[in-house]
Amino acid sequence: MNIADLFQDSEGKKVLISGNEAFARGIFEAGVRFAASYPGTPLSEVGDYLHVFSKNREDFTFDYAVNEKVALESCVGVSWAGLRSVVMFKHLGLNVAADPLHTFPYSGVNGGMLILCGGDPGILSSTNAQDNRLYALHTKIPIIEPSTVQECKDFIKEGLRLSELYKVPIYVHVTSRLCHSHGIVTLGKVNTIEKTGKFQKNPDRYVNTLNRALSNQSNYFQTIGELAKNKKMFHLFNKIKDWASIKEENTFCDVGIITSGICYSFVIQACRRLDINPPILKLGLIFPINRNEICTFANNYNLKKLLVVEELEPFIETVSKRTFCNYCDAKRDLEIHGKDFIPKTGELTTDIVIRFLINHFDTKREDLIEDIELKEKILKEILPSLPIREPTFCPGCQYRPVFYSLKKAVEKLSEREGYEFIYAGDIGCYTLSESYPYQMLDWVVCMGAGIGIANGMARVVAKNQKLIVFIGDSTLFHTGLQPLINAIKNNTEMTIIIFNNYWTSMTGQQEHAGTPLSLMQGQVAKRESQKTEINMIKLLENIGLEEKNLIISGAYNMEHLEKIFLDTLPKTGTKVIVINEECAIEKSRRLNMLEKQESGKEQIYYNILDSCVKCNECIEYLGCPAINIEIVKKGDEQSDDSSKPESYKYFINQSACMPNICPGLCKAVCKDNMIKKTIIKTNNHKLSSSKGEE
C-alpha cells in the first residue's frame, strides 16, 4: 500500500497491509500527537511511515531520537503534557531505555502512552533473543500482544484507551513474524489530534525522591492490582475460542490451551490438522493476568490439563502455575505443560505445535507425525550439505575498500613488526566484516560495546596486541560517545575507525543527529524534519583528541587509505580515523533522482575480459558481489562442476554493479588489467558517442 493511502480517512475500507503498516495506521487513527523511535528491525518501517506522514503536519511530530532512552523520555514528556504518544524500537532498545522505564511509571501518565517493542525470537536480525515480557516482573508495566495484522492496528487504539483509563504506560509486545506479515485489515475511524498540551505541576507526583517515590510506588502497585481484577478488560483483550462443536459434544474438553500473539495462529492450524477442537484462551492482555478469570476458564470446561503455547520464556506458563498450584485460587490441581516440550529458543512453527499437542490428545492422525518425521529425516540428509549464502556488503559499498586496504596494511604490519591485531566490532553494516573475504571481527555485543570493551582490554593486553575498533556514525551518537570519551580521557591505546556514512543504513537509511542537512533537502523530499546537523568532526576536535590523532579520509582511494593505516596503527594512544563517505545505496538513489531531471547522461560499464587469468584478487580479496561466475558452455554439453576453474568464467553482473558510485575498485585491484571500463554518452535517448577506456 502506498504511504499516502495509509493515512487517508477511508473508514470501513478493507486493505491488505503488513503488521508494521497496521501499527502506523493505528497510531494515525488513535490521534497520537508525538511518536519517537530509534530504528531497529523488526519495527524500523513503522517509524519510516510516520516520518513521511509527519511532513507538513502541525498536529503530529515524529522524531528519530538519538537513542531509545531519549525516545522513551520524549514520549513521557508528551504524555505528562496531556497528549498521546507512542515510542517504538526493537527489543534490545528496551535495555537502553530501562533506566527511566523502571521509575516513570510510579508517576504514571496523562495522555495515553505506548511502548511498542518488536522482539526477535529467531534472532533473524539481532544479537540476542531476550524475552522482554520478563521486564513486567521488574516494572509492572501492563503488556498487550496482538495476534493478527488487524489486531496490530486495533491494539494501538485499545492500548491507548487502557493507558488513559489507568494512567499507566502500556507495553505492546510483538515479534518479527507478525511485523512482517500481511493480512486484510478493516480501517477504522480517525480521531482528531489535539495540538497543544499543558503540563500541570505536581511535585508529589513527578519528583520521585525518597518518600514521594515510596508513596508513588505503592499507588502504582495498587493501580496495577486493580487492572488485574478488571473483568471487562480481561474480556476486551482476551478471547476464548469456542468451537461450534464444543457446546454440543464436549468431547475433548479435559484439555485446554492458553496462548498469545502469533502463536495463536500456529495453535489453530495445528488443531485443524489434528482434527481436534479444545477450548483455547488467547491472551491479548498478558500482564497482569486475571487469575480468577483463568480459573473460570478452566472450571467452565472442566479442564484436567492446561497446555501453554508461547515462544521463548515460560511467562504465561509460570503465571498459570502460580494460579493453580501455589495460590490455589482454582481450589483444585491442574496438570500444566508447556516448556517441558516446547523449546525455549527459536521461533515456533505449526510443526512444533502439532508434535506438542499430539502427546496430549487422543487423535487418529499418527500418519501426520509419520509424514513429518519422514520429511525431517530427508531434510537432515540434504540441508547440511548445501552451501549457505553469507550476507556481505552491497555492491559499490564504501566499506569494502576500507576493509580491503586495512587487510593489506595489517598483513604488512604483522609481518614487519610482529603485531597481532584485535578487531572490536559494533552494531551496523560494518559488522558484515565478519564474513568472507575479510573476516576481521573478534566480538559483537551491543550498541557501543566495541569501544567499551576495548577500554578495558587495551589496558592489559601485551604490547604487540593492537586494538582496532569499528563503529558507525549513528552508533557513535547512540551510545558510542561515552566509551569514546572514556578512552580519550585515559589516552587508552586503540585505533578507532568511524564509518561516517551519514545515515542509519542497516535499518533502511534513516536520518540521525549527524546527517548533513544538504543531503536531506530537495531531492529526497521526505527528509526535512531535522533542524541542525551535529558536526562530528568538530565534536571530536573538542573532546580532547590530539590533532595528530584525528585523521579524516574518503573511502575509495585505497592506496591512500593503506598509507593512513600503515602510519596510524603503530602509534600510541587513542587514534581516530574518520571515513567520510555516504552510504552507496542512498547516494545512488539521490543521484538517480537528480539525473532524471537532466537530459544527457553518462553510462559506465565494467567488463571482465575473456583473457582473465583468474588470479582471484577481485573476488577473493575485494569480494564485490557484482562479480560472479558463470559456467562456460562447451557445445551442447553443459558442465555442472563449479569447482574446476576451466569450466567457468568470471563476469560482472551489470544490474548489480554501481558504476555511478563506485570508481571501479575491481579495475583498480586487477593486476593484469583484465577489467575494461566503457563509457557511453547518451543524449536525449540517442547514442551520440561511445568511448572505451582500458
Place this chain on the structure above:
Amino acid sequence: MGDIYNILLTGVGGQGIVLLGNILREYGMRFPLIQNVVGTETRGVSQREGSVLATARYLIDSKIYSLDQNFEVEELISPLIPINEAHLVMGLEPLETIRNLRYISERTVVIMNTHRNYPRNVILKAEKTKKYPSLGYIIEILDQLARRTISLDFNELAKTKFDEAIYSNVILLGVGAREFQEVFNKNLMLTVIKDFFGEDSLNLDAFNLGYSLINYD
C-alpha cells in the same frame, strides 16, 4: 467452507521475490472466490545476495477447491506454511529451491528457474566441502518429492525474448498461473500486473509468454 492454498516464493535478494509476493497477495485480495489472504517475507538481506523467501496463502471458497476441512474466514491467520503443505513453489534459483524442500510434497507443483547464482563461499575457497549441488541432483530430488516439477532457464528465455533477464520472474509467474487455472484468473492477474508495472509494461507480455509456454494438450 473452504481450503487453504499455499504459494511459496524463493530465490536470492534482487530477484523480485518480495514484489512477486505482493502481486500474489494483491491478486488474492481481488479474486472473489478467495475469502482471505495472508503472507510473510524474510527481510534484511534482500540487498545483499542473501536467501529470500515469501509466502502467499489463500483461503479459497470450497465451490472451486473442495477438500474435507472446514475453515472459518478469520482463522487463516498464520503467515507461515506448515511442513509439506505448499501447493505451488516458484523457485527463482535452484539452490534456494532445494533449501526449501521442507514445504514440498506430493501435493506440490514446483516451477524452477535453473539459472544458478553461486554463493560467494562456493567461488572462494571458504567452503571446500560444500559445493553447489549439480542441477541434475536438484531436479532428481524435486522429482521424487513433488507432484510435478517444471524446470527451465527462465533467464535465458527472458534474454532471448525481452533482452533482459529481469522479466524471468513474471514469465515464471505466468507458468504458475496456467498450472493452477482454478485459482488464477488470467485476466484478473493481468490487471494486477498492469497496476503494479503500468499499461505498456513488457511484464504483461512476459506473463502471457509464461501462460502459454507449456502445451497441455
